[in-house]
Amino acid sequence: MNVLVLGGSRFIGKHIVDHLLHHGHTVTVLNRGNHSYTSSNVEQLIGDRDGDLDALKGRTWDAAIDVSGYIPRTVDKASARLAQVVAHYTYISSISVYEDFSKVGLTEEDATKQLLEGEITELTKGTAGPIYGPHYGGLKAAGEIVAERNIPGRTLIIRAGLVVGPNDYSDRLPYWLLRIKQGGDVIAPGNPKQQVQFIDVRDLARWIVSSVEQQVTGIYNVTGPSHVMTMEDVLKACNRVCNNNANFVWIDDGFLIDKHVLPWEELPFWLPSSLSGAASANNEKAINKGLSFSPLNKTIQDTHDWLSTVENLTLSNLKAGMSKERELEVISAWNAK
Numbered sequence: 001m002n003v004l005v006l007g008g009s010r011f012i013g014k015h016i017v018d019h020l021l022h023h024g025h026t027v028t029v030l031n032r033g034n035h036s037y038t039s040s041n042v043e044q045l046i047g048d049r050d051g052d053l054d055a056l057k058g059r060t061w062d063a064a065i066d067v068s069g070y071i072p073r074t075v076d077k078a079s080a081r082l083a084q085v086v087a088h089y090t091y092i093s094s095i096s097v098y099e100d101f102s103k104v105g106l107t108e109e110d111a112t113k114q115l116l117e118g119e120i121t122e123l124t125k126g127t128a129g130p131i132y133g134p135h136y137g138g139l140k141a142a143g144e145i146v147a148e149r150n151i152p153g154r155t156l157i158i159r160a161g162l163v164v165g166p167n168d169y170s171d172r173l174p175y176w177l178l179r180i181k182q183g184g185d186v187i188a189p190g191n192p193k194q195q196v197q198f199i200d201v202r203d204l205a206r207w208i209v210s211s212v213e214q215q216v217t218g219i220y221n222v223t224g225p226s227h228v229m230t231m232e233d234v235l236k237a238c239n240r241v242c243n244n245n246a247n248f249v250w251i252d253d254g255f256l257i258d259k260h261v262l263p264w265e266e267l268p269f270w271l272p273s274s275l276s277g278a279a280s281a282n283n284e285k286a287i288n289k290g291l292s293f294s295p296l297n298k299t300i301q302d303t304h305d306w307l308s309t310v311e312n313l314t315l316s317n318l319k320a321g322m323s324k325e326r327e328l329e330v331i332s333a334w335n336a337k
Contacts, residue, residue, distance in 0.1 A: 071143065115139065167306065197229065234269060
């Protein structure tokens, strides 16, 4: 196949491109050139999906994979431009689109967040995204609608869960590995048996490429694993890789909330039980289409090994996680209680 990837130079996009090349496909990437793709086997086009898309003129592809469509305006421009020149279009969305995260086992048929046209215009004024925070899911949901409207019946929508693995710049799993490697008392948030969901970026890329090859269409929750994975499972796996340096101090949801600890941001993967639906999406539809998962230990080990190659990476300059001072403060208050 001849495949166009919108984005393609960082994390998810990079792994998708690598997997396409591994399977012998011809790959073109379109991005702004801020993060160049170094492989000589990849054609790189320079363009701005919120402006200049002239690099796409006169070209055709068997498929396009949209990794960088954060707001509906840019999804609209790209998918409308590509509607007549690609046979298949994949839009990377998110399980953040769902309206009610109190529901366990969310399926692709559940209600999604809806933003009014005026809200979208105001939120996205002057930016092409990404826009994280409370409106991220609504903007992704609007992007799904635009993609299917412009390329009806030929669109695959990937509602990805949290993605982890080598080259991850979100720093969520890296936080736990770096913090646990330091050792000592480490906050372990919430109920040890609380479900956690994430997918290894290589598993996601493999399934996307396979689905594009088969021209799969429709909406799929693509997160993992195939069984219930708990916070305890994840932290113990991290501790094993880090030579069992950490002593976990399990602190319940209520206390963390009373201390104004920010779920997901200060303690990655942790969500209060009232939002447990965000970590329990039903992925059976994708599994029935061939989605498979790397062992947890492999994902943790490979991420740890990749981190050892990243220069100047410390807890203090991560995008996610809790400062050591803040952690000591919360643990001291818990012990006093």
